[in-house]
Amino acid sequence: MSVPPNHVLVEWMSDQRLGSRELAELVNKAVAELTGRPGGLDDSNIRAWRSGRVRCPKSVQLRALEHVSGKSATDLGFERRTRSPATAPAQEEPPVLRRHLVQGAVAIAASAATPTYAAPRRIGITDVERLQQRFADIIASDHRHGGQQTIEQQAAALSDEALQLQASGAASQRVRGYLYASAAAFRSSAMWAAIDGRRYNSAIAHMREAQQLAEMSGDQAIKFRIWSHAGTMYRHMKRPADAAAANDVARNLAITRRDPLFASLGHARHAAIHATAADLRATRRSFDAAQEAMQRADPDAQRPVWMRAFYDQAELDSLALSAFMSLAEYDAAEAHAHRCLAALRPHMHRSRAITTSRLALAQLRQGDLEPAVTSAMRVPQDAATSHPRVIEMLAAVGAELRKKAPTSSPTRLWTEYARTLKGTVK
Structure with a gap:
């Protein structure tokens, strides 16, 4: 008797642009975070889920999948395994859904309101x-x-x-x-x-x-995050002096001496700040320091979830891309864009859209119209129509194309494509 495929899972993977191997890697990482041991899934396991041959993954794999997807087992088309109360582990918690x-x-908040006669929780x-x-x-x-x-x-x-x-x-x-x-x-x-x-x-x-x-x-780690974010905020607001002052608070925290990865992020963001002040030499010096610190960092050290989730070589190259764009060093910016895109982890959808948009601008400002349009059209449509920074950059692509070569075929191609993006990108 044939088993029907799990169409719900197949459709969700398609929406997320995830292949079987990519999903296996994401679930394995989530298993490692939940248990401290790496998961052992490969693409054949995911194909078994998709085909319906596996009606429901094992408990820890299911929790990891729910963590990755933000959906419950039933929302992904699986039938939950049932256990008798005698065999169900007492410590197992229900999955948390976004x-x-x-x-x-x-x-x-409601459950915290205990009666006055009850013992404090x-x-x-x-x-x-x-x-x-x-x-x-x-x-x-x-x-x-x-x-x-x-x-x-x-x-x-x-x-x-x-x-x-x-x-x-x-x-x-x-x-x-x-x-x-x-x-x-x-x-x-x-x-x-x-x-x-x-x-x-x-x-x-x-x-x-x-x-x-x-x-x-x-907590030193969260102090670092907040002051580092403040530096980035002021940089985006075109206030480099305030940005440098805020980022210096982060860079001078003791955690940057204990963990070179925090030091690396501090140096990398400072390099981007130097770039907004048009200081090419200081920008390069800070990026060299960031790269050296990253190479010294222990990849297996315990770090907060927010740090593990985003800072790696791809993010370092992303910051370098942003900096060299500010300095009008477009050939260097393009090189860092390609390095970033090659190293980005599958879940970094926003970063991929921003990096691809910056790549298009870097190519365009070097006079490479066709590659620029090709890159711009690779930006996922959801980001192109909803993310403010991406919308800004793609609008700049259109404006510069019309200024540089108003009647060229790349300009006509982009203009026609932009019309399909719900009128958001011009």
């Missing part, structure tokens, strides 16, 4: 871990979409929830420190989403609250 993010904040490290799991979901959504106001709102709501949890019961000093650090991390993600979406007034408000929470936590 769509429950805001509703979860309300539910936890004891808040433990498992409560922090639940929040951190949902934070990982927000990070994943940010890498997929970027800059969206919904991401900003979800991250801010989760920060408020961490503070509500603080007030809902008794906790050790260590757990309270973790909760303040979590609230600061969530607020800094709201700040980053606002920066990415060009909503700078909102970003500044999130920054101030995040800084206060980070001070109460005493």
Whole structure:
């Protein structure tokens, strides 16, 4: 008797532009984060899921898949395995779904309202871990979409929830420190989403609250993240002096001496700031320092989820691309764009769209019209019509094409293509 294929999973993978091998790699990484041991899936396992030969993955693989996708097993077309109460492990928690993010904040706040005669609730490290799991979901959504106001709102709501949890019961000093650090991390993600979406007034408000929470936590990693984000924000606002001052706070934290990867990120972002001040020599010197520090960093060291999720060689090349674009060094910018695209991890959808848009501009400004249009047309349409930075850059591609060669075939091709993008890109 033939087994029907899992059309729901097939359709979701198609929407996400994921092949079987790519999905296997993502699930294996999620298994490693959940268990501390790498997953053993390959593309044949994913094909078995797609074909329906496997009606439901094993428990840890299923949790990892739900973490990667943000969907439940049933939403992915699987039939959950059932266990009797006697055999079900007591510590296993239900998967956390992104769509429950805001509703979860309300539910936890309501459950915290205990009667006056009840003993105070004891808040433990498992409560922090639940929040951190949902934070990982927000990070994943940010890498997929970027800059969206919904991401900003979800991250801010989760920060408020961490503070509500603080007030809902008794906790050790260590757990309270973790909760303040979590609230600061969530607020800094709201700040980053606002920066990415060009909503700078909102970003500044999130920054101030995040800084206060980070001070109460005493967590060096989150202090670094917030001040480093502040440097990036001021750089985008064309305020290089403020950007350098904020990034210097991050670079002078003790964590940059303990972990070369933090030092590398600090140097790389400082290089991009030097570029906005038109200092080519300082830009190159800082990128050399960033590269050297990255080579010294232990790839297996314990780091926060936000750091593990984005900073690697691809991000270093992305920052170099941005810097050399600012300096009008377009041949160097193009080289870093190609390196970045070759090294980007599959889940970095937003970064791929931004890098491809910058590549198109770098090629165009070297006079390479046809490659520029080809690159611009490779930007996924969802990013081309919804991400503010991508929309800006693609609009610049169209404007420069019309200025450089108004009647050329690449200009006509781009103009016709841009009409299909819901009128967003000109």
